[in-house]
Amino acid sequence: MKLTTARDIYKNQLEYIEQKQVLQRKLVERYQKCYVKTWISPLKCQEDEITIHQVYVTPDLVVEEKSVPETESKPLSCKTVTQSKYANRNLKHISQYRDIFQTNCMRCKKIYIVGDVGTGKSSFSKMMIHNWCKSVKEDNCDTRAQIPTVDSHNSQNESNEEYSTIDSKDNAEDERDIKEMEMFDFLFFVPLQRMSEFSSDILEMIRELYKDIVSDELIKRIFCEESDHCCIIADGLDEWTIPKQFPHPRHITYGIPNGDRVQNATIVTLSRPSAKGILNLKSSECDRKIVLRGVSKESLGRFTRKYMSIQTRIGYIPLSEEEEEEESSASDFLEKLLETKFHNLEKTPMLLQQLVWLYCRRKDIGTSISDIYSNIVNIMFGWSKNKEDEDCTDDSANVPIELEGMELPELLKNFPRCETNQRFIFILSKLSFEALTDSTSSYTLGRSKLQKCGLSQADIASLIKFGIIEEYNSLDPTFEQTYFSFIHLSYLEFFAAVYVSIRYHALHSSSQAKKRKKERTPLEDIFLKLHSTAHILEMSNLFIMLCGLSPFLVEELFCLISKTVRTDERLISNRENLFESDIEEPELIQKLLQDCCLECSDFNTAICLSDIFITSSNSYLIRQINPKEVLSLCIEHYFLWDDYTVNWITQLPHLQLACIEIDNVECGKFDKLLEALKQVVSLKQLFLYNRYNSTNIQRLSRDFLFRI
Known part of the structure; x- marks a missing residue:
């Protein structure tokens, strides 16, 4: 009887292993056919599709790791001097999967990768899927028959073409990451946009997406018995709409899918930073939050060469042999970019890809983001059979x-x-x-x-x-x-920005102006539905492109944004702890206004914001900011302490909080700053910090108090 039972258990386990092998094979086939492909042009046509590995460049990923200061300052009376969240900030660059999945020798299960529009989030997820497929196939080479690829009809030729654009550095990085993905027996990709209004439960999403290749029983057993060996990539949190018919679990932050039923699976969620779920994310719900900042400056040329190489091979570059080397080279293209107002394009690889595509087709690369999209849409409309x-x-x-x-x-x-x-x-x-x-x-x-x-x-x-x-x-x-x-x-x-622009022009046309004089403007209609800073940030890209389409709207837009931000209860209630909390909205709002100014080259419109962050990349904003609106100020770089900046600080009549970096500052300049701060009678709290040495905070803090 015992032998019979043991035999049945063994048989059941063997069937389970075989079912897992079949599921692995089917997942690899599906991913290679549908999810690891990308396209070199904005026109998604079958003949343009290539494997992500052919054009992928390692992204610029950073994670903030806060170090603990050696000593802590004792509480001080009078004007409070303490440390801000910027003190001891340690931004660690991540170049391998191991640093994503582990920290301090501990596995991370809930990982969030956030990046602005076009930074490469979808490409990152495709490459991770590609590397998992490779890890499964390589493992199968050692243990059982290799899983066939879906492109077996021309696999040899395609393989040769694929690796012709990949250098030794790429191969070394890929091998390392492929090895890391071997810890996952299964990877489930969940495109969250497609799950909008369907479910808030990740397990339900997986069951629905893969019901044609795996049974419910097998899915449940895998997550019940082997969830540690499962990876889930949830892409597009900012595009996911929570279903109205089901109540969202109270213990889960609104805007975040429920992952309780996938047990100990590793969940990698990709999103824009403006998604509601990301802005409201609790520390207990996140083991690792990584910022995707495009590609590094050093990789800019390699990124461009890869896309140009592919376009040359498939005949997208309409140049003769004599012209090809001179006119389509990556160096010529990058030099041409220097003549435009597009800067820091390494931060938006998707936009850079579109510019490369336009350049290779001998099209004007444009002067703004809205100009580029207009040009591409114009080309799309010409994509006809004849x-x-x-x-x-x-x-x-x-x-x-x-x-x-x-x-x-x-x-x-x-x-x-x-x-x-x-x-x-x-x-x-x-x-x-x-x-x-x-x-x-x-x-x-x-x-x-x-x-x-x-x-x-x-x-x-x-x-x-x-x-x-x-x-x-x-x-x-x-x-x-x-x-x-x-x-x-x-x-x-x-297209949404185009609609606002169309309506605005119609409203202010000479024939309709009198008739519609009392009507709300299109922007006012929008802001009736935007009740918080978080809501504004969700519309960031629309507002930026609207400024390119209709620059005359900038002043009205800035006023409406300022009014909403100024009355945001979340910011008001947390302002006293603004520099110590994890609230990111004020910095993101300022970045939005900065991007709007850059889009339409408007550096004269007044900016009315309560919370101001001055860095080396936006010091010009000082001349646009309305000083009467400023309640808090953070200056991160000591080299901005010129006479104009110091005088400007004295013109902030309502400043309550100041956060100032004091790295290597000269005594004379620091004295001028102290004199300026003495004149700001409304100042309640001062945060002085040294990015590298916390002991300097104590010394300068006490110096400041003695001078008051």
Whole structure:
């Protein structure tokens, strides 16, 4: 009887192992077919697809590790002098997966990777998936038959082409990361945008996404018995909409999916920093928070060469042999960028990729982000099977009634195909605006909604052919068999900005000005729905591109942002601890205004903000800031302590908190600063810090008190 039981247990375990092997193989096949591909142009067409490994460059990842000071200052009376959150800040660069999954020899289970639009979050997730697939295949070479690749019909040729763009440094980094991924028997990729309004539970998402290749019983058993060996990549938290029909668990921060049922699995979540879940994230819900800052400056040339090499091979660069070396070289391209106002492009690889693509096609690379997107959309509209299709386009009919008589923004009028296809632009812009500003809807669009807005079946097919939207199977086919989304969230934001610009121009046109004099402006309509700083940050990219489309809106936009931020209860209640807390909204808001100024080259409009952060990259903002609005000030770099800055500090009548870096500051300059601070009678707290040596804080703090 015991032998029979043992045999049954062994048989059951053997079947379980075989089921896991089959699941591994099916996951690898799916990922290689659908998830590790990328494209070199903004037009997502099958012939453009390449493996992410061919163009991937190790990203610039940093994590803040706070060191504990050797000694602590005793509480001091009078004006409080203490340490800020900036003191002893230690930014550690991460170049390998081991530093992502481990810290202080402890495994990290809840990992968040945050980065602004276009920094490479999706590429990072694709590369991690690619490396896991490689780790599984290499392990299988040693233990059982190798898992076949889905591209076996031309695998040898493709492999040769793939590695022709990869240097020895890439290979060394990849081998190291592939080895690290071997600790995971399973990797489940969860595109959160597709899970919008479906579920708040990660296990439910996995069961739905992979129900065609794995049974519920096997999924439950894997996460019950072997969750330690599972990795979940959840991409696009900022694009995920929480389902309305199910209550969100109270113990989980609003905006974060529930991962309780995946037990001890490692969850890597990627998001923009402005997502509600990220802004409200509790320390207990996060083992590791890593900032993705694009690629390093040193990798900029390598990134450019990789994309240019691929485009040369597939014939995207229309140059003769004589011209090719001179006109399409990465160095020539990078030199041309120096002539533009685009700086720090290494921080936005997606934008850099689009510029490379435009340059290789001998197109103007533009002067602003909105200019680049306008140019690319113009090219997309020319992506037809033949010239007759393009010439026969008639956009004079079927324009929605509310959009009749409206005109494109001046920037888009510079592009002929945008003029020809303005009906598409009107409809897409209206749909995008509604999707972004309606907090109850997701960023996906159903076929019925597209048709209701005036798009025929042929129109929808054309938009897919242009590469502007993509079609997916619906998770719930009760109402819609398929749904659509823009190829990237930034395109939805661009079209939404176009809609605001269109409406604004119509509202202020000479023929309609008197009729609509008492109407709210489009921006006022938007801000009626933005009740907090967090809500504003979710719309950051729309506001930036709007400033490029309609620069005259900058002043009104800044006033509305200032009004909302000034009344934000979360910031008001935490202002006294602003420099010691983990609240990031004030810095992100200032960055938003800074990016708006850069987009439209406006450095004259007054900036009204309560919390100001001055660094080496934005010192010019001092001349734009309204001093009467400033309640808190942080200056991080001592070399900004020129006479103008010191005099400016004395003109802050309501300043309550100041946080100042004192690294290697000259005594004379420090004395001037102290004299300036004495004149600020409203000052309640002063934070002095040395980035590298906490003992200097005590000495300078006491010096300051004795001088008062």
